[in-house]
Every structure is written in structure tokens, then in C-alpha cells.
Amino acid sequence: MQRVWTTIAGIAITALAGNALAQGTLRIGMTAADIPLTTGQTDNGGEGMRFMGYTVYDGLVNWDLSSADKASDIVPGLATSWSVDAADKTRWTFKIRPGVTFHDGSAFRAQSVVWNLEKLLNDKSPQYDPRQSAQGRSRIPAVASYHAIDDATVEIITKIPDATLPYQLAWIMMSSPAQFEKLGRNWDAFARIPSGTGPWKLTAFVPRERAEMAPNTAYWDKRRVPKLDKLVLIPLPEANARIAALRSGQVDWIEAPAPDAVTSLTKAGFIIVTNSYPHNWTWHFSRIPGSLWNDIRVRKAANLAVDRDGMKELMSGLMIPAKGVVPPDHQWFGHPRFNVTYDPAQAKKLLTEAGYGPNKPISTKVLISASGSGQMQPLPMNEFLQQSLAEVGIKVEFEVVEWNTLINIWRAGAKHDNVHGATAINFSYSVQDPFLGLIRHVECDLAAPAGTNWGYYCDPEMDKLLGEIRNAFDPAEQTKLLQKVHEKYVDDALFLMVAHDVNPRAISPKVKGFVQARSWFQDFSPIWMAK
Amino acid sequence: MASLHAMLIYTLKRLLYVTPVVIGVSIICFLLVHIAPGDPLSAVLPADATQELVDQMRAAYGFDKPLPVQYALWFWKVLHGDLGTSIATGRSVASEVMRAVGNTLILATVATVIGFTFGTFFGFVAGYFRGSPLDKVASLVSVLGVSVPHYWLGMVLVIIFSVELNWLPPTGAGPDGSAAWRPDAEHLRYIILPAITMSVIPMGVIARTVRALVADILDQEFVHALRAKGLREFGVFRHVVTNAAPTALAVMGLQLGYLLGGSILVETVFSWPGTGFLLNAAIFQRDLPLLQGTILVLALFFVALNLTVDVVQTGLDPRIKRT
Numbered sequence: 098m099q100r101v102w103t104t105i106a107g108i109a110i111t112a113l114a115g116n117a118l119a120q121g122t123l124r125i126g127m128t129a130a131d132i133p134l135t136t137g138q139t140d141n142g143g144e145g146m147r148f149m150g151y152t153v154y155d156g157l158v159n160w161d162l163s164s165a166d167k168a169s170d171i172v173p174g175l176a177t178s179w180s181v182d183a184a185d186k187t188r189w190t191f192k193i194r195p196g197v198t199f200h201d202g203s204a205f206r207a208q209s210v211v212w213n214l215e216k217l218l219n220d221k222s223p224q225y226d227p228r229q230s231a232q233g234r235s236r237i238p239a240v241a242s243y244h245a246i247d248d249a250t251v252e253i254i255t256k257i258p259d260a261t262l263p264y265q266l267a268w269i270m271m272s273s274p275a276q277f278e279k280l281g282r283n284w285d286a287f288a289r290i291p292s293g294t295g296p297w298k299l300t301a302f303v304p305r306e307r308a309e310m311a312p313n314t315a316y317w318d319k320r321r322v323p324k325l326d327k328l329v330l331i332p333l334p335e336a337n338a339r340i341a342a343l344r345s346g347q348v349d350w351i352e353a354p355a356p357d358a359v360t361s362l363t364k365a366g367f368i369i370v371t372n373s374y375p376h377n378w379t380w381h382f383s384r385i386p387g388s389l390w391n392d393i394r395v396r397k398a399a400n401l402a403v404d405r406d407g408m409k410e411l412m413s414g415l416m417i418p419a420k421g422v423v424p425p426d427h428q429w430f431g432h433p434r435f436n437v438t439y440d441p442a443q444a445k446k447l448l449t450e451a452g453y454g455p456n457k458p459i460s461t462k463v464l465i466s467a468s469g470s471g472q473m474q475p476l477p478m479n480e481f482l483q484q485s486l487a488e489v490g491i492k493v494e495f496e497v498v499e500w501n502t503l504i505n506i507w508r509a510g511a512k513h514d515n516v517h518g519a520t521a522i523n524f525s526y527s528v529q530d531p532f533l534g535l536i537r538h539v540e541c542d543l544a545a546p547a548g549t550n551w552g553y554y555c556d557p558e559m560d561k562l563l564g565e566i567r568n569a570f571d572p573a574e575q576t577k578l579l580q581k582v583h584e585k586y587v588d589d590a591l592f593l594m595v596a597h598d599v600n601p602r603a604i605s606p607k608v609k610g611f612v613q614a615r616s617w618f619q620d621f622s623p624i625w626m627a628k
Numbered sequence: 629m630a631s632l633h634a635m636l637i638y639t640l641k642r643l644l645y646v647t648p649v650v651i652g653v654s655i656i657c658f659l660l661v662h663i664a665p666g667d668p669l670s671a672v673l674p675a676d677a678t679q680e681l682v683d684q685m686r687a688a689y690g691f692d693k694p695l696p697v698q699y700a701l702w703f704w705k706v707l708h709g710d711l712g713t714s715i716a717t718g719r720s721v722a723s724e725v726m727r728a729v730g731n732t733l734i735l736a737t738v739a740t741v742i743g744f745t746f747g748t749f750f751g752f753v754a755g756y757f758r759g760s761p762l763d764k765v766a767s768l769v770s771v772l773g774v775s776v777p778h779y780w781l782g783m784v785l786v787i788i789f790s791v792e793l794n795w796l797p798p799t800g801a802g803p804d805g806s807a808a809w810r811p812d813a814e815h816l817r818y819i820i821l822p823a824i825t826m827s828v829i830p831m832g833v834i835a836r837t838v839r840a841l842v843a844d845i846l847d848q849e850f851v852h853a854l855r856a857k858g859l860r861e862f863g864v865f866r867h868v869v870t871n872a873a874p875t876a877l878a879v880m881g882l883q884l885g886y887l888l889g890g891s892i893l894v895e896t897v898f899s900w901p902g903t904g905f906l907l908n909a910a911i912f913q914r915d916l917p918l919l920q921g922t923i924l925v926l927a928l929f930f931v932a933l934n935l936t937v938d939v940v941q942t943g944l945d946p947r948i949k950r951t
Contacts, residue, residue, distance in 0.1 A: 228718060303804070303805035305901055306800065306807075307800075338898075341787070341798040344790075345786075347790075347800070498912060
């Protein structure tokens with residue numbers, strides 16, 4: 098009898114103690130249609146990096162995701178510091194953080210950095226992975242060569258002096274060479290049992306359906322060891338399915354709720370978190386010969402045809418109307434002369450001047466996606482644009498593809514077969530560093546396959562400004578130059594400037610400790626679930 | 629029942645006739661890659677592939693050979709179970725398709741049980757009580773079944789049973805996804821809503837068919853004769869069933885074929901990881917090998933199902949003379 102009572106007491110105590118320690122399971126509904134690539138250099142854009150990049154992996158350079166009130170900037174990650182040689186500004190030295198291990202227990206050293214760069218850049222290396230290379234190569238155009246000076250130091254040489262290198266390297270995730278060898282040098286096997294240095298370990302993975310992660314208790318940054326027991330990711334690309342999943346309690350957090358569900362979600366007790374962040378939603382114009390967008394009057398007319406305040410109403414207030422390529426309060430905004438506003442009369446006038454009108458109508462095709470990281474609500478927003486442009490005489494037809502496919506078409510450039518004759522692509526861009534925000538879209542040398550100047554835009558004047566930025570190692574000087582570049586973007590109406598996102602998420606009130614950083618990425622480590 | 633010997637001959641003959649159908653289906657699936665606009669290679673290579681890689685792939689895929697040779701090579705691989713590699717995920721198409729087919733089979737089975745049971749029931753009720761209010765109600769239900777857009781119905785069921793009442797989950801195949809699926813209570817909760825949604829169309833079609841068959845049979849002279857001879861109602865019922873069965877089975881077979889194809893719409897609404905969901909993903913991702921593989925497998929299922937229905941029908945009904 099006594100044994101029975103002891104057992105019962107024992108079980109009760111364990112259960113209670115277990116509850117005190119258990120910080121819960123967070124289940125997230127993503128907009129991605131599949132689990133992002135798990136091997137290191139993930140796909141699915143910013144959402145992929147958010148959920149499968151900075152969780153399971155780190156870069157030499159990470160982002161500071163601890164504050165909701167100030168801009169997020171880069172901080173040391175697997176590199177404790179870096180510096181550029183004063184005499185030769187193409188030589189960079191990175192000091193490697195000591196004592197870091199991968200999830201499989203092997204040590205992270207300078208040689209691991211070299212191995213990972215080879216994985217992306219050298220197609221003769223045994224670890225070369227075409228899929229990771231397709232995602233990562235265009236992020237580091239500056240890198241010319243690299244080698245390990247010793248276990249704790251890596252030297253990276255750039256093609257030309259480039260002050261934006263640390264921003265580029267923040268995108269490169271470090272996969273474990275030892276794990277790759279152990280699994281028979283097979284990336285498909287690695288995808289099922291990945292190994293990085295990040296705060297989370299992937300513990301379960303059902304393709305297209307579900308991924309589960311558990312904390313890496315040996316993580317090198319003790320402040321960022323996750324509090325949760327488990328993090329679960331579920332792909333739910335359909336907006337209604339995401340809302341149903343949240344409302345029914347199947348998930349605790351959804352990305353990008355549909356704006357017209359916001360009222361009912363708030364009434365039901367869910368919390369909508371938003372914050373400004375460096376984001377730009379735009380139509381990237383093709384500038385290849387024959388494209389209608391080569392005429393500045395047509396580009397300006399399109400920009401003047403859009404009622405951005407009306408679109409904001411359509412989005413239930415969840416957007417910032419664009420006045421340029423970066424948000425109006427951004428440090429690079431500058432003082433452009435072209436006023437991006439709603440003026441359909443002026444738009445029609447410009448189109449007439451350009452030779453178009455009822456007798457010579459304009460008709461074109463634009464590539465869009467149905468969902469995706471940073472794409473906000475692509476279908477209603479694009480239909481709004483289609484209607485606005487039709488009202489000034491520009492007829493637009495859409496080709497709708499899945500998000501990851503759109504990314505591939507974006508990388509392929511406007512001349513590629515897959516573009517199917519479209520003259521613009523609806524894409525959302527991060528503007529959190531000079532390269533991502535401004536340089537990569539317009540530099541002459543960065544057309545496909547070298548980079549993501551999708552439209553093949555080339556202007557020597559712009560290239561000159563970009564060259565000056567690369568050589569501006571002083572932040573104040575760099576900012577002034579970036580303002581000049583931004584002014585040129587706006588005055589030449591290089592893109593269709595539409596909107597900036599506010600990063601909305603709908604979260605259950607049980608989710609505690611989340612700090613929404615002003616970034617495309619978020620830190621899941623401080624989160625815990627209330628009962 | 630037709631003699632076993634005749635049945636065997638008939639079955640073998642049908643198997644022989646099915647071969648050109650299979651080949652025809654495979655030719656169409658193969659040509660999909662070439663019908664799609666642009667260089668078929670551009671659909672299977674990464675966007676920034678080097679010219680060297682392009683040439684390598686061209687030789688590997690055999691795109692430099694004449695079309696009939698390409699087809700023969702592809703078909704040879706298919707016969708060995710190699711359906712190529714998915715562009716989007718890098719995984720083998722055969723493994724993805726087989727997993728999806730398994731999931732759709734589970735859903736289709738439950739939907740079949742619901743749809744066929746209720747369809748037959750409503751059909752019999754309507755047929756036996758034809759002309760009466762019961763007939764009208766049963767007919768109304770079956771007409772609604774085929775008329776209501778089933779993906780809309782699915783969303784409505786989710787709103788009522790998942791969001792408002794919180795009785796059933798809105799998406800997915802199980803608490804851990806489709807991995808380790810078992811027919812236990814937890815997993816069955818996930819099947820109910822999608823299965824009901826998928827069952828309404830077959831239910832409606834079968835109800836209409838059975839009603840017509842039953843009404844027609846009950847009007848025939850032999851039924852009057854049976855009753856005059858004093859056969860009890862249950863005995864008459866058995867005769868009605870055996871006479872209605874062949875046609876009803878043929879219709880059910882076709883409906884099962886549609887269900888096995890998976891409904892793109894229903895599986896997407898419920899994120900059910902079956903062939904419909906896979907087709908949806910393949911279409912949006914322009915994943916041609918995956919699309920090719922999925923369509924081929926589904927088409928072959930359909931052919932096999934038709935063959936089975938034909939043979940079973942012949943076995944059941946001695947009046948059907950087959951050549």
C-alpha cells in the first residue's frame with residue numbers, strides 16, 4: 098500500500114516539477130508553401146532565413162534582433178571582430194569565435210568558413226551544392242578569394258574595395274563539414290539531419306508538412322539559448338487556412354494575416370503585432386531593349402496612377418504608402434524632386450506625351466506570386482494596381498507563380514525564357530543594408546547570372562555613385578552617398594514605388610516574451626508560452 | 629455468374645487492350661515537358677547554371693537525341709520505377725508521388741465509405757418511395773451534393789466545426805503531419821471534415837443513379853411476378869439489388885477514380901498532403917518532373933480501375949456478353 102502511495106506521490110511531483118520547467122511548444126503557420134531548405138543556405142527568401150537560417154545556423158556576422166525601438170544592425174556572430182587592411186582595402190581579416198561547436202559536436206574553426214564558401218562558389222569542390230549556391234552566390238558578389246590563416250583567423254579578399262562586405266556575409270550560413278562527411282557527402286541526407294551552430298536543432302522533418310526544432314543547450318551565446326521546449330513550423334500558404342488554423346488553436350502564431358481578418362482576430366483575443374522594418378514592395382521594371390518601361394514618362398505615369406492611400410484602406414491600415422524606395426523616415430531617403438503621389442491627370446498627360454493613347458494603347462505582362470515572404474497580400478494589391486493603371490490607359494495582364502518559383506525567375510533575369518515576356522516582376526526587397534537595398538538592383542555588372550539586377554538596368558552615372566559608396570568606409574560619408582543614390586532612384590522613377598510593409602503577425606495571447614525587431618528576421622529564443 | 633474460363637479469357641483480352649492505352653497515356657505525359665513553352669531544360673536547371681552545366685544536363689537528359697529515342701529512354705526508366713527528380717525539392721519524384729498517393733488513398737477510402745453508403749441509401753429510399761415526399765427530400769439532398777462547390781463547403785465546415793465549435797482540426801493529416809499515420813481516434817479527427825467534403829459529389833451522383841435504377845427495376849414485370857408468387861419484400865429487395873449492382877458498380881468505379889485523383893481544391897483547403905495538394909504545388913512551382921510523374925501515376929490508376937470495374941461487372945452480370 099505504502100509503495101502505491103509513494104509511486105503516486107512520485108508521479109505527482111514529477112508532473113508538477115515538469116510543468117514548472119516546461120516553457121511550452123510554439124506552433125507557427127508560415128506563408129511558405131514548403132519547409133525552407135534545411136541544409137544551410139536556405140530558400141524561400143527572408144522567411145526561409147527567419148525560420149531555417151538564423152535558427153539552426155549562424156553566420157560570421159549576425160543581426161541584432163533584441164530591440165523593437167531602434168533599427169537592427171549587424172553584430173558579431175561566429176566572427177568576434179573584423180577589420181580591413183588600411184593599405185589594401187580589399188583584404189579583410191575575420192577573427193573566429195573560440196569554443197563554438199556544431200550540433201554534431203565537431204568544432205567550428207576558420208577552415209569551416211572556407212569550406213562553406215567553397216560549398217557556394219567552387220563547383221569543383223566535393224561539398225558544392227547547386228541548390229545552396231543558387232541561393233547564396235548572388236548574396237556575396239564582392240568575394241574574390243578566401244583562406245584560413247590559422248584555426249582562428251580567416252582572410253577574405255574582395256574583387257574591388259567594398260565597404261558592404263560584412264552585410265553580404267551576414268547572409269551566409271555555416272553548415273557542418275563533419276556532418277556532411279559523416280552522411281556520405283550527400284546533401285539530401287544532410288537535409289534530413291542538418292547540423293549548424295545555431296540556437297535551435299532540427300529534430301523532426303516531414304517534407305511539405307512540418308518541421309520541429311528543440312533548443313541547442315550548448316549554444317555559444319548563453320543569453321540566446323531558447324526558453325521553449327519545442328518550436329514547430331507548418332507551411333500554410335493559403336491565407337484563409339492560416340487564419341482558420343490560428344482561430345481553431347491549431348497554431349499559436351501566423352505570419353502575414355489577411356488584413357480583413359484583423360478585426361475579427363482582435364475581437365477573438367489575438368494580438369496583432371506590427372513594426373516598421375526595412376522593407377520595400379515594388380514592381381521591378383525590365384529595361385531590356387523593347388521594354389515599354391525604358392521611357393521615363395511611362396515610368397513616372399505609372400507611379401502617378403496609383404492611389405496609395407486607397408490601397409492602405411484595402412490593407413486595413415497595414416501598410417506605409419511609398420514615397421520612394423526606402424520608407425520616408427529612413428536615413429537614406431534624402432530629398433528627391435519627383436513627388437510620388439496620386440495624380441492620374443498628370444499620368445495621362447505624360448503617356449500622351451510619350452505617344453500613347455486610345456489609338457496606341459499600352460498592354461503588358463507582369464509576374465506576381467500568390468504569397469511569400471514580404472509579399473504582403475499580393476493578389477488584392479496587384480489587382481488594385483492593375484485597375485489603377487487601366488484607368489490611365491496601361492493594360493496589365495498577370496502571370497501568377499508560386500513564391501519560390503518567382504524567386505528563381507528573379508534570379509534568372511528579365512531575358513530568361515521563364516519570364517515568358519513579362520516586363521516587370523512584383524518583388525519585395527529588404528532595404529536593411531546598402532547592398533540589399535539599393536546596389537544590387539542597378540549596378541551594371543550585377544545582371545544575371547552574376548547578380549540580381551533583374552531588369553538589366555545600366556547607367557554609368559549610377560555606377561559611379563555605387564563605386565563611391567563601396568569606397569566610403571566612413572559611415573557618415575556612406576549615408577550621404579546613399580541618399581544621392583536614393584534620390585536618383587526616385588527622380589528617374591526606376592521602379593513602381595508602391596508600399597512598405599509593417600510586418601504584421603497574429604499571435605495567441607499565450608505567447609510571451611516576443612520582441613518584434615525592426616528586421617526581416619526575428620529571435621525566437623526569448624519566447625515562452627503561458628499556460 | 630459467367631463461367632470461370634470465359635472470365636479468364638475476357639480478363640486476358642482486356643489486359644492486352646489496355647496496353648496501347650497505357651502507352652498512349654505515357655506519350656502524352658512525356659510530351660508535357662516539350663509542350664510547355666521554352667526550352668525544357670530551363671525548367672529543370674537552376675536559374676544561373678553555367679553553360680558547361682547546361683551542356684552536361686542536356687546530354688544527361690538526352691535532349692540532344694531525337695524525340696522517339698528520348699521517349700523510349702524515359703519510358704524505360706519509368707518501367708524501372710524512376711520518375712525523375714523534383715526540381716523544387718531535389719527529392720525523387722517516385723517517393724513524393726507514392727507518399728502522396730498513400731495519403732489520398734486514405735482520404736478517398738473514408739470519403740468512399742461515406743459517399744457510397746449515403747448515396748446508395750438515399751438512392752434506394754428515393755427509388756422505393758418514388759413520387760412521395762421522401763423521394764423529393766432524398767433527391768434534393770443528392771442534387772445539392774453535386775451542385776454545391778465542394779471547396780466552398782469545405783471552408784464552411786471549417787468555420788463551423790473548427791473555428792466556432794473547436795471540435796475538429798482545420799488542416800493537416802495528423803498531429804505530426806502524415807508521418808506515422810495510424811487509424812486511431814486522433815488521426816480520424818483530421819479526416820472527418822475533408823472526407824465529408826469529398827464525399828458529397830459521389831454521394832449525389834450515386835444517389836441519382838441508384839434511384840433511377842431502382843425505380844426502373846421495380847417497374848419491371850419480373851418484380852410483379854415475384855410478388856404475385858408470394859415472395860416477401862426482402863426477397864424482392866435482394867433481386868433489385870442484384871439487378872442494380874452492375875450499373876451501380878460501374879458508376880461507383882468511376883467515382884472512386886475521381887476520388888483517387890485527389891481533389892486539388894479540397895486537399896488545398898485542408899492542406900491534406902495527397903496527390904491533389906502535390907499537383908497544386910507542382911503547378912505553381914512549375915515543377916515539370918513532379919507534374920509529369922504525378923499525372924502519369926494518376927492516369928495509370930484510372931486505367932487500372934476501369935479495367936477492374938469492367939471485369940467485375942462482367943463477372944456479376946451474366947447478361948453482359950463480352951467479346
